[in-house]
Amino acid sequence: MAKLSLNGICKSFGKTAILKDISLDIEDGEFVSLVGQSGCGKSTLLRVIAGLETPDSGEIRIDGARVNDAAPKHRNIAMVFQDYALYPHMSVAENMGMPLIMARLPLHARLPLLRHLAPAHARERPGIQRDVAEVARKLRIEHLLDRRPAQLSGGQRQRVALGRALVRDPKIFLMDEPLSNLDAKLRVQVRREISELHASSGLTFVYVTHDQVEAMTMSSRVALMQGGSILQMGAPNTLYGNPDTVDVARFIGSPEINILPGTLEDGVVRCGEIVLPIAPAAGGGLRSGPVQVGVRPEHMVLETVPELAYPARAGRGLSLTFRKQTIEDLGGEVLVHGRLDGHPEHDVRIRAQKSEAYGCGGSLSEARDWEVRVNPAHILLFDAGGMRLRAEPVLADDHAEPAALQGGLRKKLDLV
Template identity: 45%
Template sequence: MSALHLENITKSFGDNAILKGITLQAEAGEFIALVGPSGCGKSTLLRIVAGLEQATTGSVKAGGRELTVLPAAERNVAMVFQSYALYPHLTAGQNIAVPLAMRQLSRLGRTPLLGALAPGQKEIRKTIQGQVAEMARALKIEHLLDRKPGQMSGGQRQRVALARAMVRRPSLFLMDEPLSNLDANLRVHARGEIVDLHRRAGVPTLYVTHDQAEALSMADRVAVMIGGNLLQLASPEAIYEDPRHIEVARFLGQPRINSVESRVGADGRIAFGPVTLQPREALAPGSTVTLAIRPEHVGVVPRAASGPAMGLPGQAERLEFLGSEVIVSVRLDGMGEGMLAKLSPAEAQRISTGMPVAVLPEPERMLVFAATGERLEAELASETVRESVHG
């Protein structure tokens, strides 16, 4: 029994399909990042899981419980919003206490003024105070409990929002871009904190983000959503190294993966410069495929130093120094294609703008995708080092 089971969720507004059949399972205590460009439907999916929106078809189950028809209040799901959504008229402490009070106090006990008269409410209020204080200690926000959201910084509000979500020990945790309103330094710091908190609480978490660095660094598994489809759900390593779809490969990785259109040759092989690949399943000669390779798997050397006609000839167009690495853009001769390479500063020292260079892709790192975008398995057929590439 999985902690969260989404079965074929679809959502459309009129003719506009936002989600096109999402199926996803999360194990107990798992941290899943939903990542994709804006408008891919990831936030809508999160809202459907929370019960804030109704799916057109499909079902949501958590811990064996059918949630699809339950209202949001009864799902025992907690959510952290991008805007934090703290109640502006309540102090931080009162904000954190709201979900507890709504669940533990009776209807009479919650009423202002009259609440004090209801029997047994005093003890409950006291335990709530205790739980709030404990949560505040865990998140180091004790000094903020008496402040209102308007008197806090973005980072402080974000912690209070986390505390409010975690304090009632939900069965599922949803986060909708909780870090995107923080400045860059704070964001990296908060990433680590959320991962620590998640590990301690052990509650399965769905984390929506458009930031691939957040998704890859925080999650146990990453789900890439594009255009309303869940294209791949896998560990961060697998999804980066072994993307099953060209869109996944393009979305993840900074700078973007290099991709080149190519055609299957008469012999059923795909040639790219000195590299020839043999697809595992036979492809019709002449059909279009896309070859892709990540910039860190591309080498660039000055052409004079590389011996006669090794690699793909080109011109270094631009060098971007990023501290630990240098991004080199190369325009390939005769092909009109640009290619990016990620080099160490030492490697890049030998290259300058405008210089004729040779591009050396690592052949075993080349990925082949069909015209539909699906990944094709291919093996390295041969590497004809000395063959000239022109034409």
């Protein structure tokens, strides 16, 4: 259990800057995911924490102690690798026992043949075997202890790698895309097991992945990285609902958020049929100019035919005209591709329940216009440079209508 803090970490390979001034604090017992596309520096950052790479500048502290110059073995960390990195010619038991042998036995007691003369060897061996057996039982791999890695399936190797990391009782647990070599079904299972492991061990976890679903489901906090910097760090729900930049919004959430160009003028955002008066959030100002309007596919609600309509939803939010083009059947849900009126060039995705999509009338393969509704509170605004515009939609109600909504605009904005 440990607190990890990084301060101003920079690292370049040759002329390429891989990490640019990374600072982050990870509290004791947190599960932090470093997520980003390949090449964003997340694995390098993990290896800097592990001590496998030396940063060009910056400070790494574990529990307040500077560890920049400490060798990996002295940092009391454990790491699980993408390809498991098991020692190929050793049995599972030897693989798992290796960190303990290295930590508990002096050099002369590790040498072949000579070790049998060393008292430390005889003294420590039973303890090592006991600890290995205990971790193996916890991970349900006791029956595999005598096998070689080559005789194991991917999921079993993954457990052995976890076991080898766990057995030494580390302060910090580092994982470098540990699930990416597993098949989809196993991935979901191991994902849950890792979450349980985190909950039961109470260790600090740092988890690297390119899969935002893994990051969102397992972490207490997610650090989204791009081009060697942390774009935003926060709870999964914060990154999803309250992204700082358009890149964060694009990366988090599947399918990807719809981003449409619009303009901001006199406190009103106009983007095709979307016309939304906004007020600056506390402490912010609004400058007129081009903006980017983001709506998540799951926040676009199909306006169903009246008899299937959810009464609670009917008549709320912005009403938009959507020209359906293709439909991907995801099983219980569908992903509908099409165009919004006023944005003939932008593919817009809508995620909806299959029954709702059917409820819109007409066969699914037929191109036709649908009405979709968007709650203004779900609309994310970004300026032309991609930074979030913190602004509140000015909500209209029956009693007080903002001035901008009068006249023809009234029809479009139909709020609670």
